[in-house]
Amino acid sequence: MTTTSLERSRAAREVSLLDLVDRLLDGGVVIHGDITLAVADVDLVYVGLRALVASVETMKREVGMPRLGSAL
Amino acid sequence: MTATRYLYAITEGFGPAPGASGLRGAPLAGIEEGGLVMVTSPHVDLRAEADEEDLWSHEAVVESLFDTGEGAILPMRFGTTLPGEAAVRAALRDRAPEWRAALDRVRGAIELGVRAQIDVDAAPEQSPSVRRTEAAGPGTAYMLDRLGQGRLAAEVARSIHAPLSELARESAHVIRNQPTTMMKAAYLVEEVVVPDFQREVERLEASLPDAAITCTGPWPPYSFSGSERA
Numbered sequence: 471m472t473t474t475s476l477e478r479s480r481a482a483r484e485v486s487l488l489d490l491v492d493r494l495l496d497g498g499v500v501i502h503g504d505i506t507l508a509v510a511d512v513d514l515v516y517v518g519l520r521a522l523v524a525s526v527e528t529m530k531r532e533v534g535m536p537r538l539g540s541a542l
Numbered sequence: 543m544t545a546t547r548y549l550y551a552i553t554e555g556f557g558p559a560p561g562a563s564g565l566r567g568a569p570l571a572g573i574e575e576g577g578l579v580m581v582t583s584p585h586v587d588l589r590a591e592a593d594e595e596d597l598w599s600h601e602a603v604v605e606s607l608f609d610t611g612e613g614a615i616l617p618m619r620f621g622t623t624l625p626g627e628a629a630v631r632a633a634l635r636d637r638a639p640e641w642r643a644a645l646d647r648v649r650g651a652i653e654l655g656v657r658a659q660i661d662v663d664a665a666p667e668q669s670p671s672v673r674r675t676e677a678a679g680p681g682t683a684y685m686l687d688r689l690g691q692g693r694l695a696a697e698v699a700r701s702i703h704a705p706l707s708e709l710a711r712e713s714a715h716v717i718r719n720q721p722t723t724m725m726k727a728a729y730l731v732e733e734v735v736v737p738d739f740q741r742e743v744e745r746l747e748a749s750l751p752d753a754a755i756t757c758t759g760p761w762p763p764y765s766f767s768g769s770e771r772a
């Protein structure tokens with residue numbers, strides 16, 4: 471029923487690593503307890519990813535600004 | 543050698559496509575208990591790392607389940623593992639009421655992400671509180687300037703969030719540590735309302751020249767799956 475509208479919006483989708491990281495590391499179902507993955511390991515890679523994310527944001531800001539200035 | 547199950551998503555009864563693979567190419571397996579299915583892959587000595595490849599592998603599996611249209615799913619947080627099939631079954635039994643309630647909440651809806659970069663420097667003409675700071679000393683002026691910019695950004699963020707949250711079943715300001723000039727939110731939107739939502743984002747973009755708005759999705763309901771929702 472809604473397949474067409476969903477496909478249209480999917481085509482318009484801007485996949486960004488930033489949004490992906492926000493969702494996969496901050497969202498989703500959390501299981502407490504029996505997690506075999508060491509938390510320290512996650513935190514270490516997490517730091518690396520945030521640095522990557524920061525550079526993505528900077529890039530977006532730089533791209534975004536001229537358009538904003540001209541809009542005024 | 544430690545055997546583990548890496549977890550991707552909980553579904554309301556359907557499993558992965560036959561022959562599909564997940565993290566590091568491992569075969570996907572659905573483990574069913576009481577009508578709920580946990581989609582998993584078996585690993586030995588797995589060290590999931592939050593690098594780009596593993597993140598996309600997780601996302602690809604979740605999306606493939608989300609796209610089947612067979613029913614609601616709850617994505618798991620990246621990096622979640624359990625020691626084996628028995629532990630997965632135990633989790634499905636123990637948390638069935640909570641997960642069924644969450645599946646009911648997200649059924650028939652998708653997640654849309656909205657980010658706005660708010661350009662406060664471009665807007666002083668519109669803000670008397672910012673303009674007044676010129677009369678004060680340099681230190682005070684700087685502080686007032688920052689306060690004025692923060693207020694202005696918050697105002698713009700509110701004017702984006704208010705109409706969008708009205709179109710959503712649920713909404714969440716998700717992300718921590720954001721600078722005041724960055725607004726990020728997630729919206730759980732009924733599939734039939736998605737075109738209206740997109741039109742509203744376009745209208746906001748046109749009416750708010752100081753904000754660069756980016757809308758992403760449809761995402762599986764990552765921001766609305768846990769009991770720890772923001």
